[in-house]
Amino acid sequence: NAGVTQTPKFQVLKTGQSMTLQCAQDMNHEYMSWYRQDPGMGLRLIHYSVGAGITDQGEVPNGYNVSRSTTEDFPLRLLSAAPSQTSVYFCASSQQTDTDTQYFGPGTRLTVL
Amino acid sequence: KQEVTQIPAALSVPEGENLVLNCSFTDSAIYNLQWFRQDPGKGLTSLLLIQSSQREQTSGRLNASLDKSSGRSTLYIAASQPGDSATYLCAVNGDNFNKFYFGSGTKLNVKP
Numbered sequence: 001n002a003g004v005t006q007t008p009k010f011q012v013l014k015t016g017q018s019m020t021l022q023c024a025q026d027m028n029h030e031y032m033s034w035y036r037q038d039p040g041m042g043l044r045l046i047h048y049s050v051g052a053g054i055t056d057q058g059e060v061p062n063g064y065n066v067s068r069s070t071t072e073d074f075p076l077r078l079l080s081a082a083p084s085q086t087s088v089y090f091c092a093s094s095q096q097t098d099t100d101t102q103y104f105g106p107g108t109r110l111t112v113l
Numbered sequence: 114k115q116e117v118t119q120i121p122a123a124l125s126v127p128e129g130e131n132l133v134l135n136c137s138f139t140d141s142a143i144y145n146l147q148w149f150r151q152d153p154g155k156g157l158t159s160l161l162l163i164q165s166s167q168r169e170q171t172s173g174r175l176n177a178s179l180d181k182s183s184g185r186s187t188l189y190i191a192a193s194q195p196g197d198s199a200t201y202l203c204a205v206n207g208d209n210f211n212k213f214y215f216g217s218g219t220k221l222n223v224k225p
Contacts, residue, residue: 031211042117042202042215050211058212090156098144098210099164104156
């Protein structure tokens, strides 16, 4: 199993540009989520999904869109990037959130100029 | 809103010491608490998960305890090694078991 994969590893954007961060998992997990991690801070939940076609907002959803058309994939879209979105983004998956651990991808380091 | 605090923010110890990392949370209505390890430039790796009905979990040299009523958890690392150097984060879910809240982590340095 590859586990949780994320692409790209690094990305530089200009203010106002759009892009999609990709996340895929091959463990048939129903739950997937996106976090951002800023220096000196813990991870903050952006959006999550409990299955194909079902998404919900986390703690910091503004400026980000998600959709879940398959169990395997959970892309995160930035429609109009802002410097405040400079961060490291992590994707995670889990079978059941009340009893099972989360598996994390390696992260995407995004810089918005 | 759940707030998670980890103290200390950084810790430096000589190899072989036993050490304790602390995690506190404001809302005791949690489903589980997890401890993770993060190496520089990497993703998070799960160490231990304690469900709300449990008091502790052990894995090798690691032991995590949970006191839900007081909103506290500790991660005990026995006989620390340089390879234990990393940032350790705790996370809880709360009123919605699909939403997780993380502490800002404790950066551990174990000196040879």
